[in-house]
Amino acid sequence: MTCYGGVAAAAALPSLPPTTLTTLPSSSSNTSVRVRDVGSGGAEHHNTVLKPTVDGFKWRLLISYDGTHYKGWQFQQTPPTIQCILEKALTRATKLGRKDLHLVGASRTDGGVHAWGQVAHFVTPFNYDSLDSIHAALNGLLPPDIRVREISAVVPEFHARFSAKGKTYHYKIFNDAVMDPFQRLYAYHVTHKLNAAVMREAANHFIGTHDFSAFVNSSRNDGVPNPVKTIFRFDIIKMVIKSHNDLAPKDGLVSLICPFDCH
Numbered sequence: 001m002t003c004y005g006g007v008a009a010a011a012a013l014p015s016l017p018p019t020t021l022t023t024l025p026s027s028s029s030n031t032s033v034r035v036r037d038v039g040s041g042g043a044e045h046h047n048t049v050l051k052p053t054v055d056g057f058k059w060r061l062l063i064s065y066d067g068t069h070y071k072g073w074q075f076q077q078t079p080p081t082i083q084c085i086l087e088k089a090l091t092r093a094t095k096l097g098r099k100d101l102h103l104v105g106a107s108r109t110d111g112g113v114h115a116w117g118q119v120a121h122f123v124t125p126f127n128y129d130s131l132d133s134i135h136a137a138l139n140g141l142l143p144p145d146i147r148v149r150e151i152s153a154v155v156p157e158f159h160a161r162f163s164a165k166g167k168t169y170h171y172k173i174f175n176d177a178v179m180d181p182f183q184r185l186y187a188y189h190v191t192h193k194l195n196a197a198v199m200r201e202a203a204n205h206f207i208g209t210h211d212f213s214a215f216v217n218s219s220r221n222d223g224v225p226n227p228v229k230t231i232f233r234f235d236i237i238k239m240v241i242k243s244h245n246d247l248a249p250k251d252g253l254v255s256l257i258c259p260f261d262c263h
Contacts, residue, residue: 057124058153058154058155059153061122063086063147064118066185068112069145070082073105083105086138086146087103107167171188172187173187173188176191196238200236239255
């Protein structure tokens with residue numbers, strides 16, 4: 001289940017089930033580099049991007065997670081979020097506080113949303129001769145439904161959110177009279193028969209550049225002044241699934257895929 005897009009795209013489809021978010025990052029460096037001291041600019045605020053307050057090294061994470069038991073990515077005291085759990089692992093692995101790490105994710109995700117390629121970055125005041133140890137340590141400290149797939153050094157200008165080139169969301173619809181219990185956490189159940197051809201025709205209206213101001217949360221200062229986004233694709237794919245009791249395959253899964261520009 002995957003669908004490319006941003007907060008606006010997710011808000012536009014509130015009735016759909018948890019999605020899988022993939023972020024397409026800009027290129028990264030394989031060598032360790034210094035992060036410039038740009039100052040904090042004031043007290044920490046969870047709705048704004050934290051800026052490094054110390055010289056250090058910047059690291060990029062590629063993360064996958066099953067978001068079933070979490071209330072999205074963004075840090076909050078309770079209940080647990082992906083960022084909260086990841087920061088706890090990072091603080092134990094690096095011996096740094098969360099304000100020193102400045103962990104930033106490429107996108108917020110809603111409660112129950114899954115991710116295959118969520119990008120994040122953090123900083124440390126020290127270098128690593130090898131990233132294998134901290135990579136293994138993080139996955140050893142994280143619960144099994146959250147995994148760091150990759151860790152690498154990046155240039156000072158890299159930013160997990162603002163350097164992203166695009167995002168993709170996948171939404172799955174399980175189209176059958178009886179819901180498959182193995183799909184229940186990853187697909188939306190629709191019992192009446194869907195017309196994939198008509199859905200494809202409707203999806204074409206989303207392709208192009210649009211103003212998503214209607215979906216902006218005006219109470220948040222997200223630092224995103226431009227609500228105009230470009231949707232490159234909106235694919236409707238009808239998939240054939242094989243039942244778990246080895247009976248004949250049958251139609252039953254519809255996947256909605258819509259990549260869009262995040263700038």
